Amino acid sequence: MTEGNGAPRGGEDEDVNINAPETPRHSEGNSKPIHEESPLLSASEEEEDDDLIVNDGGLEDDHDEYHDTKSLWYMVLLTISIGGLQLAWSVELAAGTPYLLSLGMSKSLMALVWIAGPLSGALVQPYVGILSDNCRSPWGKRTPFMVAGAVATIVSLLALSWAREIVGGFLSIFGADRASQGVKVSIIVFAVLWVYVLDFAINTVQAGIRAFILDCAPSHQQEAANSMASRLIGFGNIVGYLAGYLDLPKYLWFFGNTQFKILCVIACVALGSTVAISIITIRERDPRLEAAAPKAKGGIIAFFSTVFRSIRRLPPQTRKVCEVQFFAWIGFFPQLFYSSSYIADIYVQPALEANPHMTPDEIDRLYENATRAGSFALLVYAITSLATNVLLPFFIAPSYDSPVYESTSSFHSNRSYTTRFSRLLDALIIPGLTLRRAWLGSHLIFATCMFSTLIVRSIAAATALIGIIGISWALTLWAPFAIISAEVSKRDALRRARESQSRLRNHTLDRESDPESSLDIPEDQAGVILGIHNMSIATPQILATIGSSIIFKFLQKPRGTPGDRSIAVVLAAGGLSTLVAAWLTSRIKDEVELPGEMVPTEEPTREERRSLSRERGLVRSGSYSGLEY
Template identity: 35%
Template sequence: MTSPAQWAGTPSVKGSSEAVKMALLTTSLIGLQFTWGVEMTYCTPYLLELGLTKSKISLVWIAGPLSGLIMQPIVGVIADRSKSRYGRRRPFMVGGTALVSLFLLLLGWTREVVEVFVTEKEAVREATIALAVLSIYGIDFAINAVQASCRGLIVDTLPIPKQQLGSSWASRMVAVGHLIGYGAGAIDLAKVFGPTLGNTQFKQLTAVSALALCITVGVTSWAVNERVLVSNGKEEQEELGGMQVLQTIFKTATNLPRGIAAICLVQFWAWIGWFPFLFYSTTWVGEIYLRYDAPAEAKEAGDLTGQVGRIGSLSLIAFSTITFVMSVILPWFVKSPEDERPGFTPRPPASIASFVIEVEKFKPSLLTTWTISHCIFAASMILAPFVHSLRGATILVSICGISWAISCWAPFTFLGIEINRLSAPGGQHYTPVHRASIELDSPIQLHLNHDFGESNTSSTGEGSGVYLGIMNLYTTLPQFVGTAISWVVFSLLEPGKSPELAKEAHPDEHNSTDGPNAIAVCLFIGALSAAVAALSTRRLKRVSNY
């Protein structure tokens, strides 16, 4: 029989109120999402400008799912067993951030770096493309280590009753990161910074992104104190080798508890839909503008990459604004999964008890809300091939902000609760404490009590890294499917260079814009997958108590 894990200290977050504590705990996600936003907004038009075809770019974006497939589970397993005196997650957050910043700057200045070593024109072009692709891979691999650690830190730090609150705060910070990132992309940064951070919009964005990530991860790392693992309580060898890490991941992935398996299935179908949206929607909006709405002088003005990025960013500003508003408002109107478990009775103050209890009857469950979010996304993206105006494209992208807010919140709430239920005494059983008020306690004690005799809401979150990593497998595997779909669609519909953007890199070539937009077709296929995700979400209700 193995002994339980032994820990030193208790997790805590600096701050005088619940809101401040939650904000500091999730601040790192602002910089993280800013960086993802810059990559997803500008890298596709940047690579198109360098001369890559859309079908080849779809293969470049294998970097995202490949890095997630490899890095997040491995980092999760290793971090779960880490005995660093700085905690299990923060060393990976800080180290990964340094690497991401380095590769961001390399991506922004690829041509300048290449020209130091190569002078022949065609060789410079080919080497610039190769170094840009290498930089994207470096960013994706490093940022996945940061993301795995940031999410794991939230699950580790919060007790079960606060998992939904933590996930909703994380969703808000993701929206803020998107909003700031797309806002920066929509501004002509050259007019703001001059040549200080580079002579192009793309260079300046990569520099700002690197700085933002360093600051936000630094704030969370400073504010959060982790427990330190003293002994993992297992009789087997303390140090994990490469094969042991893979065996741990495989064993866990093939023996998932029913609830976690159902959550992962939903993520699989949902992310087949989200992949083309997140990576190509900015380019799609910009291409719609150039194809249908742009005046002739705009097409002749040059820097089409910058134009596409700025126009696309404006639509994603609306998307991120709606995401942020929804992530703030919806938690007040949606039942927490904890509230739906047997034995829970809300106890509001007597003065408003009748009103609150009446309102509670009409609140949808988080599960129902998640299902509706898939339907909203599907209904929006199924219209993408029929849009012929910048306004129409912007409206569809904006509406998806509702679905994204819930998608950044719901799966992590359910997974956090499942993980902590499994690590609590009795494994599968959890009964929430009857709270004195349905209002949030303020300030809360952001620490876990490991004397299980005193509280049945305590948890260790011991397996949070590996379970979060496995859910990420179900987020990244569909991206391979999405990449394959994109490659086929782009190869069939736009086998040459982007008809809207090719003129800048290849002014002598003629490229027709009369055919269907290939990205719109990919978005349509993603909508069909989102409809399957909605059906899969209903299955989660049958296998869990939500």
């Protein structure tokens, strides 16, 4: 990595002693560099001319490289792990159900198995977020959880895919017949166990990756980082759907003798390699240089108490985003699970009506072809989502620009030049089309498509409908994470700047005159906030599962019976909740200034200008603006 495009990888952090006595450091006889966390400035530095504070967009000595504008390749390396994770998700979601059914599991038991995903998302991610926020590992806060979660996910996928061989081989040692009912039941129990372990492991690595992206991307590039993450998620989806569509045993027989085994091996390789690339090339802040958080009580009660306290003090934008996500995911969860079945249902209806007395084998062949039609629709859906993630950021207006002291000629934005390419990108921006408004429009598109499922009854039109929903899915993977990440990252930058400014002035902030900026006010970090956000995603999935089950109970017809419209009703019901999400999105502001962020009207002191540089070293919040090759 080139200097300025990543965290310092040399020995700078090791030279810092945050507990050093507060005596002035002179340039003679002491060559240790000043770090952001260092309590003092050198005497020689205080005599510098103010014009030397800013140089080409960065501070000469006491500046935080994590606020520097990062390159496109930095963003790719930072977010590539989430693409590998998505491939693992797609294997579980797309191929998990047929595999479990092939083991002899009933559909009623299947519902209990797949509720593990929402449950683990609601519980595991907040818990991992709290643990990672308090982690003091020299490798960083998030890296240990990314590694542990990735290893557990790989082990779970391999154990699940080889369940027959593992259980059958073990029980055969004791003389059990692999074809006996007891062995079959044991295989199902073993598989269900590893499905739950897999869901918990995936949520662990996902919590670590999301917080890792937030921590390592600058405040003004949070939209760019999350936009890149959504593109890689789309790419992972496409790879997963293509792999599921191909006859893998024909080409990759050395990975296994079944489609599911080979898919799991591919997912393991993708997840392991992408996580390794991210943690090797992108270095987190050393949490040992930050003030240690007070030790919290352990146990389940303490965990839930911490979560409830964190929910009450969520930042304002984050709270509104969580409200939107709650209602949006009541609609998205059925769409994710039943879109292919909706296409398949349309595919089989004409044949069932023309020949109501088909044999079971003929019905199986018909539904097999219908499943392929549904898979093709999902492929169109994934391509549309990826295309939206790639193209839409060019047209999105930045949420905020960096303010400057216009009265101070020496203090400028950290990007004072333009290029022909950057001017071209600026010309593509649609005035007024902010990320929040695009997200609002995506909810309306989704609701319209869901209502249309009640009247669309042709394969081509239904495939187009599912493809259009890919636009909404792209914004769902991008907008909420970008809005939350921008707010949390800005708040974290302000907190660090205030702490540094307080040490520079060698006195504490006046808590009574400015209580909101007091360092004693507890502020949750990225891990727990993103965990709570995931709770707002996972909890409505449980409600959607229950609601869908009720609708299916009254409207579903036996397999092979014509006239079943239950899936369309379930999808349309999800569109109603998405309208509520659209209304809540309209109440979100495009930009909220944090306490203590207002630009002062009078000339700042040298320390204030240095602190502001760290607080608001922003260029643009655009998803491509500021990304340089």
